[in-house]
Amino acid sequence: MQEKLFNTIFGRGLIGELKNFVQKPYLIVTMEDLWEKFKDEFDEDATVHFVKTLEYDEVIKEIDALPKFESVIGMGGGQAVDYAKIVSWKKHLPLYQLPTSIATNAVFGHRAAIRFNGVVRYIGFAEPVAVYIDFDIIQNGPKYLNRSGVGDVFCYHNAVFDWKYAHEKGKCEPKWKYDPELAQKSINVFKSVADAIDDVYEMNEKGIRTLVAGLQWGGAAFHNAGWNPRHIEGTDHFLFYTLEYMTKKKFLHGQPVCLGIFTGSLMQGNDPDGILKLIHRAGVDIRPEAMGITWDDVFAALKYEREYVEKAGLWYTVANDFVVDDNFCKTVKEKILEVYGPYEK
Numbered sequence: 001m002q003e004k005l006f007n008t009i010f011g012r013g014l015i016g017e018l019k020n021f022v023q024k025p026y027l028i029v030t031m032e033d034l035w036e037k038f039k040d041e042f043d044e045d046a047t048v049h050f051v052k053t054l055e056y057d058e059v060i061k062e063i064d065a066l067p068k069f070e071s072v073i074g075m076g077g078g079q080a081v082d083y084a085k086i087v088s089w090k091k092h093l094p095l096y097q098l099p100t101s102i103a104t105n106a107v108f109g110h111r112a113a114i115r116f117n118g119v120v121r122y123i124g125f126a127e128p129v130a131v132y133i134d135f136d137i138i139q140n141g142p143k144y145l146n147r148s149g150v151g152d153v154f155c156y157h158n159a160v161f162d163w164k165y166a167h168e169k170g171k172c173e174p175k176w177k178y179d180p181e182l183a184q185k186s187i188n189v190f191k192s193v194a195d196a197i198d199d200v201y202e203m204n205e206k207g208i209r210t211l212v213a214g215l216q217w218g219g220a221a222f223h224n225a226g227w228n229p230r231h232i233e234g235t236d237h238f239l240f241y242t243l244e245y246m247t248k249k250k251f252l253h254g255q256p257v258c259l260g261i262f263t264g265s266l267m268q269g270n271d272p273d274g275i276l277k278l279i280h281r282a283g284v285d286i287r288p289e290a291m292g293i294t295w296d297d298v299f300a301a302l303k304y305e306r307e308y309v310e311k312a313g314l315w316y317t318v319a320n321d322f323v324v325d326d327n328f329c330k331t332v333k334e335k336i337l338e339v340y341g342p343y344e345k
Helices: 015-020 032-041 056-065 078-091 135-140 143-168 180-195 197-202 205-224 235-247 254-268 272-282 295-312 326-340
Strands: 008-011 026-030 047-050 071-076 095-099 112-116 119-123 130-134
Touching (some): 008 205, 015 032, 026 032, 032 071, 056 078, 071 078, 130 205, 135 205, 143 180, 143 205, 143 235, 180 197, 197 205, 197 272, 254 326, 272 326, 295 326
Parallel strands (some): 026 047, 026 071, 071 095, 095 130
């Protein structure tokens, strides 16, 4: 696999430099609360758009109504950077990304997570001129938010197992033939973040660089492997999709994904205790109450996951064969509480 990664710049005070080199007039795509915090870093006549929706038809109407601009700055989390990708893609204009958190790999992916009648589809194609990681912004942000970014790296642990499992069962898609070299690369990236987990927890410069490197690799890996998701996603994300579908709730991405990493590893017999302890050390709370749901919600999603995966036409994993019963649910709860303890607000 040719590893073409997004140009990523680390430093401090980066946000204030953007106005000095982006093509003018420029558009800033962000969230209203963030703009109040950072507006003094930009020109007074900058065009600002606050993201209110990711529904495709609404997004296109909003983009068409914007005044003339020559470049796009995406500033914020997943929604802002994804919206900025669509603007850049539709308008054929240069894109500059300034993530204010590293909670997902969204800023490093080519496609944008856009909704069609509430259903997520990844569309478009945009490569930023650069992604700017400002240490001051990340370190001054909520640590729990940034720590949750490990979910989009630790998932490689499950994905590779699922890929090999499908291959051995004769269920692997012909276009995504099992590639041991690519699978090992994915595991190596996972281990690089796992080995620096204490720095990631502290969100020091080493931890930020290491986590960003893992997210940067994974974000580009989908396209770099010829739109093959096998080595970067599997049972881990499938529980998240099932939970979102059943509860209709918006989640902090890394929490349900990390829950899916643990439960998927338990289905796989793939070092579930080790991965659970690693998630805990990272500072990601996967107890249902921390996500605003209940244990019953989790159990229902676990039991429905197999059916959801089949109905959604997702790729073949352990989830297609594993039947979740009450004993499995009991084990999930017991193991999580053994590591985390009872939830307290």
